Amino acid sequence: MRKILLVLFFIIITSCYQETAIAIEGDFTTSYVNNDESIPVLIKIDNKITGADTYEWTFEGGSPATSSQKNPGEIVYSKQGTYTIKLIATNVDGESNEFSKTVVIKEGINIEFSHEIIKSNYSPVEVVLKNATIGEGLTFTWDFQGGVPATFTGKTPPNVVFTTPGDHIITVTVSNGFESEKQTKTVTVAPYLVSLFSYDPKFEDDDYEAPVTIDFTNKSTSATHYKWSFEGGNPAVSTEENPTVVFTSAGSHEVTLEAFNDKTSQIYKLVITVLTDTNLRILTNVKLGINSAHNNNNIGAMFSTVTRQVYKANEINDQNSSLIDVVFQGLNSNFTNNRFISPDQADNYGYLALKNAQSTIFINSQNLCNCGLNFTEAQFDAMVNDSPIKSLNISYSAAGAQEFGFTFPRIILFKTQDGKKGAIKIKDMVKNGTSSYILCDIKVQKQ
Structure with missing residues (x-):
């Protein structure tokens, strides 16, 4: 139990x-x-x-x-x-x-894209885009600043063309539905092609009298190569960027520059006028100081018809002293004793000796030289070529080299060491103490 x-x-x-x-x-x-x-x-x-x-x-x-x-x-x-x-x-x-x-x-976003310019960045610029971004379920929105097309939606965009010069931003926005990322690239379009040039004659040819040697300066934009033509010039054509050309005959000469890049070309033209050769250089309003003005470095008494410059004492050096062919001596501010002297005699007239000095003949007093010369102020003013002076017999004489006083206008004749003949017209004598000077026009043969 x-x-x-x-x-x-x-x-x-x-x-x-x-x-x-x-x-x-x-x-x-x-x-x-x-x-x-x-x-x-x-x-x-x-x-x-x-x-x-x-x-x-x-x-x-x-x-x-x-x-x-x-x-x-x-x-x-x-x-x-x-x-x-x-x-x-x-x-x-x-x-x-x-x-x-x-x-x-969701897919993570790791944007990888690149761009490549076809041919060059001269307008119009065509750009190939390569999108290497990895991932599924991503969306792509593209913006092409100033481009054609302007926008695109999709992973693989078409080629884009940019025309306007400057920087253009390419932006891609990638989204996975949760977050978005952006990445940008910049495409730079070069300025539009412009064909342009300037020109300058050589210093000795700045009067544009034949023959004229001219340096051309290429100022073209966005060009890679050039084709020049020079009507009446030597050379007649050139592909150099900055050529130098000689025009031997008077008249109007058309100069053409065609500038190229790998997309287009443009032509620019100018006409250059070459004048008839007068073989005469005309220099106006040349100031030449008295001895004290020169030695005190106020106003120079020495001049070069080659450089067309007045030199004070402190401006003379080993390079320019041999180019000086005119020297004025003024003993005082009252202009009681004045003369033009040969540069190689400067040290005999109160100046320092010039290195490799030239020898120039001056006729300060035509009426005293007994050389048959009577070149007047009117003839000087009317002279537009060297015909009036090229036949003049300018030779040294002690009488012709004599000083002159306070008298103007006055004509002084001269002949340089290399045989160029010229005339100086004293237009004014300005009394200003130790800075006194004469004001001159000079006409001299170019060769």
Whole structure:
């Protein structure tokens, strides 16, 4: 009887235990760490399940791929896609429950694109774009500042043409649906092609009398090569960037420059007028100081018909002293004793000796030289070429070299060491103490 009672008691106890088995309840949640949904992505698991003793996690596409921890922490996803997180939870009572969640991993954005200019950056500029951005599910929006087309949507844009000179920004915006990134490149279009030049005659040819040697300065923009033509010039044609040309005949000469680049060309023309050769250099308003003005470095008394410059004492050096061919001597500010002297005699008349000095013959007093010369002021003023003086017999005489006083206007004749003949007209004698000077016009043969 006692055994029967024990058996019944065991059955009752067992029945009560089965009725109170622990249920597995709740759920788990997922969240994006830092709200970042593009790869690489960290998914945080928050397990709120109760009643379970063991956990079997499966992370499709994740790392780690599985876990038996109640709270597996953060799962790493490095590839875009839609993945399932699954949990099978069990307990000692034999209870089992399955939970699952879906996570969407978006492609990360790593923009890689390049551009290449076809031929050159001279307008119009055609640009090839190469998009090497990797990823699925990305959208691409392109903006081409000042280009044709102006915009494009898609991964592979067409070639773009830029015409206007300057900088043009290419912008691509890439989106994965969660975030967007931008990248820019700059295309620079060179200025429009312009054909242009200026010119300057050689110093000795600045009167544009034939023959004239002219230096041409190319001022073209966005050009790579050139074609010149010179009507009546030597050379007649040239492909140099900055040629030098000689025009030997008087008249109007058309100069043409055609400038090229690999896209286009442009022509620019000018007409240069060459005058008839007078073989006469005309120099006006030349100031020559008295001795004190020269030696005190106020107004020079020495002049070069080659450089066309007046030199004070402190301006004379080994390079220019041999070019001086006119020297004026004025003993005082009252102009009581004046004369033009040969440069190689300067040290005999109150000046320092000139190195490699020239020898110039001066006739200061035509009426005293007994040389048959009577070149008047009217003849000087009317002289437009060297015909009036080229036949003059200008030779040294002591009488002709004599000084003269305060008298003007006055004509002085001279002949340089290399045989060029000339005349000086003193227009004024300005009394200004130690800075007194004469004002002259000079006409001299060029050769």
